[in-house]
Amino acid sequence: MKPESFSFYVAESTQHALDILAQEGDDSKILAGGQSLIPLMNFRLARPAALVDVCHIPGSERITVDNAGVRFRCSVRHRDALHSNEVNAVAPLVGQALKWVGHEAIRSRGTLCGSTAHADPAAELPAVWLALGAEMVISGPHGERHVPAESFFKSFFTTDLNADEMLTEIRVPPAPDPSLRRTAFQEIARRHGDFAIVGAAVVIDLDGSGRIAAARVSALGAGEVPMRLRSAEAMLVGSPLDDQELLENVEAEVRKSVQPPGDSHASARYRKKVTGTLVRRSLAECAETPSTYEGML
Amino acid sequence: MTCEQLHHVSLIVNGVERSAAVPARTLLSDFLRHELGLFGTHVGCEQGVCGACTVLIGGRLARSCTTFAVQVQGEEIRTVEGLANGDELHPIQESFRRCHGLQCGFCTPGFLMATEALLSENDDPSDSEIRDFLSGNVCRCTGYVGIVASVKDAALRARGVNGSDQ
Numbered sequence: 001m002k003p004e005s006f007s008f009y010v011a012e013s014t015q016h017a018l019d020i021l022a023q024e025g026d027d028s029k030i031l032a033g034g035q036s037l038i039p040l041m042n043f044r045l046a047r048p049a050a051l052v053d054v055c056h057i058p059g060s061e062r063i064t065v066d067n068a069g070v071r072f073r074c075s076v077r078h079r080d081a082l083h084s085n086e087v088n089a090v091a092p093l094v095g096q097a098l099k100w101v102g103h104e105a106i107r108s109r110g111t112l113c114g115s116t117a118h119a120d121p122a123a124e125l126p127a128v129w130l131a132l133g134a135e136m137v138i139s140g141p142h143g144e145r146h147v148p149a150e151s152f153f154k155s156f157f158t159t160d161l162n163a164d165e166m167l168t169e170i171r172v173p174p175a176p177d178p179s180l181r182r183t184a185f186q187e188i189a190r191r192h193g194d195f196a197i198v199g200a201a202v203v204i205d206l207d208g209s210g211r212i213a214a215a216r217v218s219a220l221g222a223g224e225v226p227m228r229l230r231s232a233e234a235m236l237v238g239s240p241l242d243d244q245e246l247l248e249n250v251e252a253e254v255r256k257s258v259q260p261p262g263d264s265h266a267s268a269r270y271r272k273k274v275t276g277t278l279v280r281r282s283l284a285e286c287a288e289t290p291s292t293y294e295g296m297l
Numbered sequence: 298m299t300c301e302q303l304h305h306v307s308l309i310v311n312g313v314e315r316s317a318a319v320p321a322r323t324l325l326s327d328f329l330r331h332e333l334g335l336f337g338t339h340v341g342c343e344q345g346v347c348g349a350c351t352v353l354i355g356g357r358l359a360r361s362c363t364t365f366a367v368q369v370q371g372e373e374i375r376t377v378e379g380l381a382n383g384d385e386l387h388p389i390q391e392s393f394r395r396c397h398g399l400q401c402g403f404c405t406p407g408f409l410m411a412t413e414a415l416l417s418e419n420d421d422p423s424d425s426e427i428r429d430f431l432s433g434n435v436c437r438c439t440g441y442v443g444i445v446a447s448v449k450d451a452a453l454r455a456r457g458v459n460g461s462d463q
Binding site: 001002003004006007008010031034035038039041042043053054055079102103104105106109139150191192193 | 301302304320321322324327335343344347348351354357359361362364365367368370411414423429430432433
């Protein structure tokens, strides 16, 4: 099918984009790579009256890596983040998850901010932002506000963004000690590149003696928003990563704590079971990897 | 009904500057087919799943059905028409012909463009790398065995080794 007609604008700056959103009203939308929005428009499930293309804002394709962490501006494409040596050195979880996002042709146009603002509950990146403790930078008519990933995702395809605001940047904080950080991402899909049925992202920070000092575990496809699995995180802290009995207990705890929906792709029971399995596999992967940061050190 | 506003879109398609005035909602796939008469780019699912409409935008693999023509103003686009040199098939097309990489041919333009992108960054892909890279393209005829053989043959020939002679 073909999209409904709309007015089209190319934003020259963030302020220009915000001005157009204000002028066009609630039916206007930001267009970045369009890999989520355009299929919906082709089906006329989305019929925005106006689109504001933000990919030509100078500097919007920039990835900044410094001692404040990593910053992804609003038109950074999946492919560029996936192939960035700098990103893979300081935030390897991003690349570990991006390998699962769509296919080459989707990743070369789709953007990190666009996928995040779209907030599909089965998307990979929202769960990654939760596990990394990332922060969303939102620009609006009243200036800029910063929202932690955990408060950004509200419901199915619904975020904290208002109609007159845009997601201008995603900030990933640095690891306390990169050499002691382990990360992993796992998912189950019908075919590689399809939407995930469920998935898990894990970030572990070890202490000097090899015990877990901090753990962040998140799940996707297990509810209407990506979620932290806090009871599982609490069980991990203070233990070594290769404690098999602990991993079994964590797996059981995850299965008990998530309440996923069932649909034609997988039953709720299956999702519950597999979420536990994927968290366990992710933790095992963290234990096997000496350091995901070797390339940098 | 009021007339839709037209946008003047100018692209470099297979090395030639082409332009047309179209509504913003015109998909790149429709721009290529309806405005420029380049029917080699096929439209299957129109939701970014089947891969038949795959082209190269600025040298990168992309779905022309989930891209608006107005988004790629001024960009270099390569379509399947840009592969062959007159009546002489491109080596990748020659390999697909030789190794039975197509039957009905509907998905073929997308597979050829994806193969071109794959071989430009990896001249000796393994079977699993080929299958992974081509996982965004759907073929309902071949069962993919002939397609994987075609890509391997094209890679061999591009490296100067004589491929399968069938």
